[in-house]
Amino acid sequence: MIEIYNNLYIGEDIDCEACTSDSGFSIVHACQSCHQRLVKIKGPLPYIYEDGSHLYLNLVDSPFELPADLTNPMFKSAINFIYCELQNKKVLVHCNFGYSRSPSIGMIYLATIGIIPGNDFNAAANEFVKLYPKYGPGTGITLYLLRNWDFLTKEIIAI
Numbered sequence: 476m477i478e479i480y481n482n483l484y485i486g487e488d489i490d491c492e493a494c495t496s497d498s499g500f501s502i503v504h505a506c507q508s509c510h511q512r513l514v515k516i517k518g519p520l521p522y523i524y525e526d527g528s529h530l531y532l533n534l535v536d537s538p539f540e541l542p543a544d545l546t547n548p549m550f551k552s553a554i555n556f557i558y559c560e561l562q563n564k565k566v567l568v569h570c571n572f573g574y575s576r577s578p579s580i581g582m583i584y585l586a587t588i589g590i591i592p593g594n595d596f597n598a599a600a601n602e603f604v605k606l607y608p609k610y611g612p613g614t615g616i617t618l619y620l621l622r623n624w625d626f627l628t629k630e631i632i633a634i
């Protein structure tokens with residue numbers, strides 16, 4: 476788990492497991508595995524499911540560009556959840572390995588609040604990797620971010 480901004484952490488599955496409900500963390504679960512585990516408990520869920528201090532996203536890391544009609548609402552929910560939860564808590568954004576989905580959400584958040592440049596995906600990624608050296612977005616995430624960068628950084632308003 477790496478802190479990329481004040482009380483905002485990016486991590487992987489093992490970090491999620493370490494953050495119990497009494498750890499003071501709110502968690503964005505940016506992975507299909509956590510979503511599927513929750514479905515087994517609660518039954519069918521939408522792609523986005525908020526349960527107290529947990530936001531579950533049925534977000535996959537596909538070799539193909541992610542469809543904006545499904546993915547844009549997930550990123551928007553994640554950015555707004557982070558913004559709200561950071562008011563009083565630490566926030567962990569995690570995916571399975573911490574390379575692609577969770578750091579991409581963290582990068583978008585930092586771009587929306589002006590910590591890293593928000594005009595261009597490549598410029599933002601070059602700055603973000605200085606904060607989070609493990610960043611290695613998959614092909615599907617990269618294609619999605621390139622095509623939807625303006626929506627993600629200009630239309631999602633976290634503030």
